[in-house]
Amino acid sequence: MSILPQRLPQGVSDRLGRGLARLGFTPNVLSVMGLVGNGAAATLAGLGELVAAGAVFLLFSAFDMLDGAVARATGKSTPYGAVLDAVLDRVSEALVLTGCAWHLAAHGAEWEVWSAFGALSGSIMVSYIRARAELAGRSLREGLLRRQERVVLLGLGLLTGYLGPVLLAMAVLAHLTALQRFVMLARALREAG
Structure with missing residues (x-):
């Protein structure tokens, strides 16, 4: 169960990917x-410029989420690019949540500071369990609060000024998602023997 779709409809993401590729963007450039951009959003959040931080965060997170579409459009999908993207996604999220905590x-x-760190630890666990599933030969992309949902929630929290409640919701939902994924993975591994 997920709140948002896994990705944009194929036709939309393919068109965006081809357009960005024609402009000279590569998947790794979009990841970087x-x-x-999220480093800038983190700085803005730390300085208390929450609306600007939210706008920058959503803009650059959208670019980052299109790296896969560009990879498909250009045939430049590589294991290195996938690892680079995953690592930079974690660093980006950590930077922005730390900027929020600083502010x-x-x-x-x-309690809002603790919520920010709870959101960060939950986010890391969601991604870690997915990575462990992939090492075990399983695909595990489902979950209540995946990266897409975390980006939308945090962006809305920054833009609206309801940062504390949003961070608390993210902390709770991210840990529930980690638990959900763990149970799904454990069940699949037990069934496989």
């Missing part, structure tokens, strides 16, 4: 752009 700590918002 996502990191740089909240400066305003004495203690």
Whole structure:
């Protein structure tokens, strides 16, 4: 069960991928752009410029989420690119959540700071369990709060000023998603013997 679709409809993502490829973007360039843009979003969040941080975060996260479409459009899908993208996604998310925590700590918002770190640890666990599933030869992309949902929620929290409640929801839902994925993986591995 997932809140948002796994990806854009194939026709839409293919057109976007081809368009970005024609402009000279490669999948790895988009991944690095996502990191740089999210580093800027983290800085803006840390400085308390939450609306600007939200806009930058959503923009560069969207670019980063199109790297796969560009890889398909150009035939440049590689194991290295997949690993680079996964690592930079984790770093980007950690930077932005740390920027949020920095801002909240400066305003004495203690439970919100803990929520930011809870969202970060939950996010890492969701991705870690997926990686372990892949090592075990299983595909595990399902889940209540995948990266797409985390990006949308955090972006909305930054844009609307409801950062604390959004971070708390992310922390709870990310850990529930990690548990959900763990149970799904454990069941599949037990059934396989």
